[in-house]
Amino acid sequence: MPAPLSPIDKAKYVAARRASEFVESGMKIGLGTGSTAAWLVRCLGERVAGGLRIRAVPTSSRTASLAREVGIEVISLDEAKWLDLTIDGADEVDGNLNLIKGGGGAHLQEKIVATASDRMVVIADAGKQVETLGAFPLPIEVVPFGWQTTQLLVEEALIGLDVLGRTTALRMSGDAPFVTDEGNHILDLQLGRIGNARQLSLVLNQIPGVVENGLFIDICDALVVGHGDGRVLVRDLAEGGVSETRYALEGEDNIFTEIAE
The missing domain is CATH 3.30.70.260 (ACT domain)
Known part of the structure; x- marks a missing residue:
């Protein structure tokens, strides 16, 4: 039997699950790199199996491989030309939604893809929020x-x-x-x-x-922050304010055991 989700994995999972709800059929989306972004790919894979139609531009070979594995159609940025949405993780995010990214070594492609999108949504656990950037290398x-x-x-x-x-x-x-x-x-x-x-x-x-x-300045449009108790807070610059969603996680198994930091 798979092990139960750890609190940090619960936080990443619910953030990814909430962010996947931004995706609509017919969209061309950018897929980030890293452990939290990998949860997103899995969540989108479940929706694709249920009929969601999307085409995705991955920001790394690792993400591309996972996307294909779960049934997401992968295209290049040159094919896409422009994207409706990019969803990615972050290593740090400050109060102005400026980011440090690149812990996974993919920040060049991540920045290109993010800036070729109408919107960028960042998914993170609460520990990634900081007052001032810089503690993360x-x-x-x-x-x-x-x-x-x-x-x-x-x-x-x-x-x-x-x-x-x-x-x-x-x-x-x-x-x-x-x-x-x-x-x-x-x-x-x-x-x-x-x-x-x-x-x-x-x-x-x-x-x-x-x-x-790896500094992403004035690129992020919305921040989705997951917590280990199933709460998800969304701060959207376009809408203003913060909204909250809560997911019931009782009995959840770690169905994505291969996803690691």
């Missing part, structure tokens, strides 16, 4: 050529910016550098606190060798 995708020089330029640029820490590190996968779907490396910036996220994003993207950073 900020990832930047860099080209492999001269990445150490790029790292030095990044560290030099951080000296003049409003951040608490300035430690940078190449992300590894075992004994080798982590490689993104685009064939690039990732530098993780341990900043502690980001005083001016907009300025930091602009400065980082001007450094030669930096492809994209």
